Amino acid sequence: MGLVHIDSYLLFESIYIEFIEPRDTYWDSTGxxxxxxxxxxxxxxxxxxxRWGSELLCKHGDFYTCLDRYNPGILIEHKWENCFTIDKSSWAYRPIANIxxxxxxxxxxxxxxxTISTGGNALINVGPNMHGKIPPIFQERLRQMGSWLKVNGEGIYGSIPWKYQNDTINSDVWYTSSNDGRFVYAFLLLWPKNTTEIIxxxxxxxxSTAVRLLGSSGDSLSWHIASGTRGIVIDVSKIKLHLLQSEWTWVFKLENITA
Structure with missing residues (x-):
């Protein structure tokens, strides 16, 4: 027997009705x-x-969901999940939505x-239309996610948080680690313009540190130690973005790195 989560929204001609979530005693949740x-x-x-009582969010459960689109941005001790929707406003299909x-x-x-960098799970929602079909905009996002994960999934699936979640000097870089600690994955959300180096x-x-860019056909990238006590500077002068297998959020695979 599995658990079924029923979202607290009804869709009727694009009008949303939100219910007040009952307490756990109403459902006899503990029983x-x-x-x-x-x-x-x-x-x-x-x-x-x-989500088995209105007063229990972020307090009791094997993993917390807290609120929809919950993303603390920092590592927390208890396992948690980010439940978010590709439609920024709704869990259901909205025929009046704009791009x-x-x-x-x-x-x-x-x-x-x-989410993954800070120890969470990602639950991603798309809303089918009245015919039970997934609208093209959602299909496109799902296909894009699939193509990205095909290239970069090793930094997501089976990974664990690293000592650092967000980089200390580049806010567009987030980290995960392989479960055995052999590799660290640096996710670059935004490729900087007019530069040949990633710091x-x-x-x-x-x-013995080695650096590779997932989705690149080239060998290990050149790098050197950054100024100061830690940090590395990666030479990306030979990288051609239009030839990479990944079009967004690029992942550097770092081997023999310590925190």
Whole structure:
């Protein structure tokens, strides 16, 4: 038996009605959870969020969702999830929505990267239309995410937060680490203009440090130690952006890096 989450919104001719979420006693949530954890067929594997009572958000649950589009931007101890919608205003399909009402692929990837970097899961919603079809704008975003993950997914799936989440000098860089700690992934949200170098302030390099750009057919990139006690400067002068397999949010794979 699985849990079904029912969003607190109804769509009727583009009019939204929001309900007041009842307390856990209304649903007898604790009774259901007692059965779920102790006697259900999935008792050894089930995980439960914090949406089983109005007063419990961000307080009780195997993982927190807190509010829709919750993204603290920092590492927190308890597991959490960012539930966000590609339509910036709605979980449901809106026939009156304009193009600017939808997240761009750059905005979607920023949410994914900053969420994973700080220890969260990303739950991404698209709303089917009245015929049960996924509208083209959502199809495009899903295909773009799929093509990006095909190139850069190793920095997302199975990753863990690194010592640093956001870079110390470049706010457009976020980090994850492979589970075994062998690799650090630096996600560059915005490629800087008119430069041949990418500066990372957080990594502490060694003589065996190697840097690759995922989606690039080239070998390891040249780099040198930045001024100061830590940081590296990556030479990207030979990178041709239009030839890369990834069009947005570029990922540098760093090997033999310490924090």
């Amino acid at each position: 259901f959870l007692a059965w779920l954890y102790n006697d259900s067929p999935v008792k050894d594997t089930v995980v439960v969020n914090d 600017e009402d939808y997240m761009t692929i750059e905005e979607v990837l920023k949410q994914i990267v900053t 990372l302030g957080a990594p502490l390099s060694s003589s």
